[in-house]
Amino acid sequence: MQECSLTARELACRRGDRLLFRGLELALVPGDAIHIAGPNGIGKSSLMRILAGLMQPYAGSVERTGSIGLVDERPALDEHAPLGKALGFWQRIDGAADNEFARLGLADLLDVPVRYLSTGQRKRAAFARLLGQSAPIWLLDEPLNGLDRDAVALVERIVAEHYHGGGIAVIASHQAIAIEGGKTVAIEDFAK
Numbered sequence: 001m002q003e004c005s006l007t008a009r010e011l012a013c014r015r016g017d018r019l020l021f022r023g024l025e026l027a028l029v030p031g032d033a034i035h036i037a038g039p040n041g042i043g044k045s046s047l048m049r050i051l052a053g054l055m056q057p058y059a060g061s062v063e064r065t066g067s068i069g070l071v072d073e074r075p076a077l078d079e080h081a082p083l084g085k086a087l088g089f090w091q092r093i094d095g096a097a098d099n100e101f102a103r104l105g106l107a108d109l110l111d112v113p114v115r116y117l118s119t120g121q122r123k124r125a126a127f128a129r130l131l132g133q134s135a136p137i138w139l140l141d142e143p144l145n146g147l148d149r150d151a152v153a154l155v156e157r158i159v160a161e162h163y164h165g166g167g168i169a170v171i172a173s174h175q176a177i178a179i180e181g182g183k184t185v186a187i188e189d190f191a192k
Contacts, residue, residue: 004066004136004168005029006051011060013046020046021190022059028170030136033163033182036172042187044172048072048141051170066168069135071143075126077114084110087128094132104128104154119146127158138162140171152177 005028012022020043028034036044049055051062052070077086083106091099101107104124109117117125123146130138140159144152156178163169163182171177 002066002136003030004166005064006066006137006168006170007063008051009061009063011047011050011062012058013043013050014058015043015046019058019191021187024060024185024187024190026051026170026185028168030166030168031163033159033169033179034171035177035179035182035184036170036187037174037184038187039174042191044174044187045072045141047187048139048170048172052139064137066136067133068137068139069130069133070139070141071123071126071130072141073145075114075122075129077122077125077129079115080113082111083114083117083125086114087125087132090129091132094129094134100128100131105151120148120151123147123155124151127155131158136167138167138169140169140173142173142175143171144173144175144177 006026008024008026011024013020036047038044046055050057052068101110104127106124106128109121143155147155159169160180171179
């Protein structure tokens with residue numbers, strides 16, 4: 001796995017006239033996992049977008065070493081293509097040789113157009129794409145939404161394998177997620 005680190009200093013996020021959080025600090029190295037917890041609308045997704053470099057913080061800075069893989073509510077798969085073709089597109093770009101279709105319960109869905117997949121199937125497809133990226137830093141925004149109990153346990157295992165293997169995992173979720181040896185940060189502790 002490539003070298004990785006993720007540091008956030010004095011982060012603040014403002015949406016319109018509302019300051020969602022301020023003074024948030026993170027310093028993550030290989031093997032770290034952190035659960036960003038809090039209710040809906042408190043700024044978890046905004047934080048993930050800031051960490052990914054998709055949104056500028058209102059204040060503070062982010063430093064990253066290593067590539068980032070992001071899983072959020074938009075799996076970036078062609079809605080009209082069959083799942084296998086949609087994932088194949090990313091495999092060619094990412095240079096992924098292996099796939100996790102069977103492990104993720106997707107092997108029988110490869111000929112189904114993405115638009116017909118359930119929320120949980122789309123989420124598992126997003127993880128198939130993430131695994132193919134070989135990115136050492138994972139930003140997972142509400143990764144358990146739409147998943148049944150067995151799929152939640154599978155995602156928890158996959159995430160644990162990633163950070164135990166030297167990656168970094170940042171999980172933003174209002175749901176509890178098992179991260180052995182990880183820590184939890186309540187984002188409301190950084191609200192105004």
